[in-house]
Amino acid sequence: MKKTRAVEAxxxxxxxxxxxxxxxxxxxxxxxxxxxxxxHGFTRAVDVMSAAALGAAIMASTVELAKxxxxxxxxxxxHQGVEHGIFLAGFATPRGRLLALVVxxxxxxxxxxxxxxxDLAAQLDAACPPVExxxxxxxxxxxxxxxxxxxxxxxx
Amino acid sequence: MTEQYRQVLDRVTRxxxxxxxxxxxxxxxxxxxxxxxxxxxxxxxxALAASLVKRFRQAAEAAGAGMPDFLHLQGEGGTLLxxxxxxxxxxxxxxxxxxxxxxxRLEMLRAAEVLE
Numbered sequence: 553m554k555k556t557r558a559v560e561a562x563x564x565x566x567x568x569x570x571x572x573x574x575x576x577x578x579x580x581x582x583x584x585x586x587x588x589x590x591x592h593g594f595t596r597a598v599d600v601m602s603a604a605a606l607g608a609a610i611m612a613s614t615v616e617l618a619k620x621x622x623x624x625x626x627x628x629x630x631h632q633g634v635e636h637g638i639f640l641a642g643f644a645t646p647r648g649r650l651l652a653l654v655v656x657x658x659x660x661x662x663x664x665x666x667x668x669x670x671d672l673a674a675q676l677d678a679a680c681p682p683v684e685x686x687x688x689x690x691x692x693x694x695x696x697x698x699x700x701x702x703x704x705x706x707x708x
Numbered sequence: 709m710t711e712q713y714r715q716v717l718d719r720v721t722r723x724x725x726x727x728x729x730x731x732x733x734x735x736x737x738x739x740x741x742x743x744x745x746x747x748x749x750x751x752x753x754x755a756l757a758a759s760l761v762k763r764f765r766q767a768a769e770a771a772g773a774g775m776p777d778f779l780h781l782q783g784e785g786g787t788l789l790x791x792x793x794x795x796x797x798x799x800x801x802x803x804x805x806x807x808x809x810x811x812x813r814l815e816m817l818r819a820a821e822v823l824e
Contacts, residue, residue, distance in 0.1 A: 660759075661735065661755065661758060661759060661762075662736040663736055663738045663754055663755030663758060663759075664755045664758075664759055666738075666751070666755070667751055667755040
C-alpha cells in the first residue's frame with residue numbers, strides 16, 4: 553500500500569520529496585481547521601482524523617497564547633521525546649495558511665525536519681493552484697466530497 | 709555565544725581556507741554556536757553534517773570499528789570536517805577544497821578537548 557496519499561494532488565510531490573529527505577515517519581498537511589490535504593504513514597482514517605484535530609487544536613492554542621502575550625503568532629513548535637519528536641508549523645500559501653504536523657524518529661532529527669520544512673513550504677507555495685471561487689455547499693456534495701477525500705487518503 | 713565557545717571556534721576559523729566552524733548538537737542537528745563566513749548556510753550544514761555523522765557512526769559500529777573520531781568529506785568545491793566532543797556535541801568545520809586538513813583537524817581536536 554502506498555504510504556503517501558493526497559486529497560489535493562499538488563501537495564503530493566513536495567510531500568514525497570520532504571519524506572525522502574527527512575525520513576519522517578508520519579506527516580499531515582492540513583488547514584488550521586484540521587481538514588487534511590495529504591498524509592504520509594498513517595494506515596487508519598481514525599488516526600488521521602484524531603492527529604489532525606489534535607494538531608489543529610495545539611496550533612490554535614499557540615495562537616491564543618501569542619494573543620495573551622501580545623506578540624506575533626508562533627511559527628513552529630517542537631516537542632522532543634526519547635524515541636520520537638513532533639514538529640508542528642504553519643506556512644502561507646495562495647489558498648491561505650496551512651499546517652504541517654511531522655512525527656520523526658531517531659533516524660531523522662529536529663534540524664533535518666526544520667531544514668527541509670522550509671523547502672516544503674516554498675514548494676507548496678509554488679505548486680498551489682490559484683484560488684477558485686467558493687461554491688455553495690450542498691449536503692449531498694458534502695458527503696460525496698468527504699467520501700472522495702477518505703478514498704484519496706486511504707485508497708478505500 | 710559564550711566567550712568559551714567563541715574562543716573554541718576562533719581557533720578553528722583562524723586556519724587558512726576555513727570558511728566556518730560550528731558546534732552542533734549531534735542528535736538534533738541544531739546549531740549550538742557558529743562562526744561562519746557570509747554565504748555558508750549554518751542550519752543546513754549543521755543538520756546535514758549531524759545526519760551524516762550519525763549514519764557513519766552506525767556504519768562504523770556495524771563494521772566493528774567503534775565510534776569514529778574524525779570525519780573528512782572531500783568535495784570538488786570544498787571540505788567538511790567533523791570531530792565529536794563532550795555531551796554529543798560535534799565540532800564541524802567547512803572550508804576550501806585545498807584546505808590544510810591536518811592543521812584543521814588538530815585545532816578541532818583541541819577544541820573538542822576544551823569542551824570536555
